[in-house]
Amino acid sequence: MEKIKMTTPLVEMDGDEMTRVLWKWIKDELILPYIDLKSEYYDLGLEYRNQTDDKVTAESAEATKKYGVAVKCATITPNAARMTEYNLKEMWKSPNGTIRAILDGTVFRAPIIVKGIEPYVKTWKKPITIARHAYGDVYKATEMKVSKAGKAELVFTAEDGSETRELIHEFNGAGILQGQHNLNKSIESFARSCFNFALDTKQDLWFSSKDTISKKYDHTFKDIFQEIFDKEYADSFKEAGIEYFYTLIDDAVARVIRSEGGYIWACKNYDGDVMSDMVATAFGSLSMMTSVLVSPEGNYEYEAAHGTVQRHYYKHLKGEKTGTNPIATIFAWTGALRKRGELDGINALCVFADKMEKACITTIENGKMTNDLAIISTIENPTVLNSEDFIKAIRAAYEEL
Ligand code: NAP
Numbered sequence: 001m002e003k004i005k006m007t008t009p010l011v012e013m014d015g016d017e018m019t020r021v022l023w024k025w026i027k028d029e030l031i032l033p034y035i036d037l038k039s040e041y042y043d044l045g046l047e048y049r050n051q052t053d054d055k056v057t058a059e060s061a062e063a064t065k066k067y068g069v070a071v072k073c074a075t076i077t078p079n080a081a082r083m084t085e086y087n088l089k090e091m092w093k094s095p096n097g098t099i100r101a102i103l104d105g106t107v108f109r110a111p112i113i114v115k116g117i118e119p120y121v122k123t124w125k126k127p128i129t130i131a132r133h134a135y136g137d138v139y140k141a142t143e144m145k146v147s148k149a150g151k152a153e154l155v156f157t158a159e160d161g162s163e164t165r166e167l168i169h170e171f172n173g174a175g176i177l178q179g180q181h182n183l184n185k186s187i188e189s190f191a192r193s194c195f196n197f198a199l200d201t202k203q204d205l206w207f208s209s210k211d212t213i214s215k216k217y218d219h220t221f222k223d224i225f226q227e228i229f230d231k232e233y234a235d236s237f238k239e240a241g242i243e244y245f246y247t248l249i250d251d252a253v254a255r256v257i258r259s260e261g262g263y264i265w266a267c268k269n270y271d272g273d274v275m276s277d278m279v280a281t282a283f284g285s286l287s288m289m290t291s292v293l294v295s296p297e298g299n300y301e302y303e304a305a306h307g308t309v310q311r312h313y314y315k316h317l318k319g320e321k322t323g324t325n326p327i328a329t330i331f332a333w334t335g336a337l338r339k340r341g342e343l344d345g346i347n348a349l350c351v352f353a354d355k356m357e358k359a360c361i362t363t364i365e366n367g368k369m370t371n372d373l374a375i376i377s378t379i380e381n382p383t384v385l386n387s388e389d390f391i392k393a394i395r396a397a398y399e400e401l
């Protein structure tokens, strides 16, 4: 059979530990036999990031801006233990953070739904995609503890020296304080990424905040979303038959639980942090969660939501077979290849992606899975496979479709 040809390279970002091992197996078994892969390869493994003073990470993000689509393997975010383990020159920043900052993007996380892995919420039938604003608020806050009576004020000093003040509180005794900020520019990018992704995936977009209590801060988020929607997106949403819907965060939470799924839920930074863990857990498994970074200009970086699965890697190094679930990483590849196909008008790539995803789902629904799924599956007596055998089973299912 002739392999599918590509015209534009895919930016390939390799990573660390067990997911780096899976990366190669996935490529060898499920991608290279079918696609004449054209990729621009960047090694984001920690060793090479350290060697290049982390320049490789920035270069891979720049390449994503140039070509438009990337696929990324999970990577280590260094901490004190990694400093010694990898003999690092510096505690390099999280690659995801660096790439997100360069692309000014928003991360969309969605679960992969299969029969036999049932969500804890009975009404959920379709994926719920969470979009988390990744700048500011409590994550860039300044805090203070006060130990005695006194007056706390919010002071803004303009460049011309003029001051604007708001009383925060007259303290009678000890207490705590926090100053948060956000930027219109960042909120605008967030809004555009969300509207673009909704159009792209033909799903309704929900956005929630607490504008009734936070009449300036949260209300600005609401206003910016509405302005951009009315000016730039209302017509295309109508054409696509989808809706933009704003509601209070507490109302959103109640609606989400009663819903069937099948929409995007855009959240402020903190809400997104908390709600993405809630939604991921309620759908069943982190190893079945996909993630895509979308920039306001329409550049895409696909990855799995989980980390490098360190514990499994140490077993692998000892020669043991592990049951690390490759599904989210396979879907990162199919997501990126499908997007490349759409942008370049290569339908065969889109057909390949659909078929490979179907092969993954069929394999699990036929009772073949890794242990993380077997322990939560409602399928009786599933066949528990190690990663290599599971990938081979997926290939066999693909060949049969
Ligand atoms: P992790 O790699 O997500 O794994 C945590 C645990 O979740 C695993 O030990 C495993 O549980 C289970 N798990 C996760 N993915 C799985 C899969 N595909 N198949 C089967 N089980 C899976 O998180 P971590 O161990 O806390 O972090 C390891 C490294 O990943 C860290 O250095 C961190 O910086 C990095 N990280 C990277 C990203 C990213 O690049 N996007 C995201 C998060 C973390 P059992 O051990 O019980 O089997």
Ligand code: MG
Residues within 6 Å of the ligand: 273, 274, 277
């Ligand atoms: Mg969290």
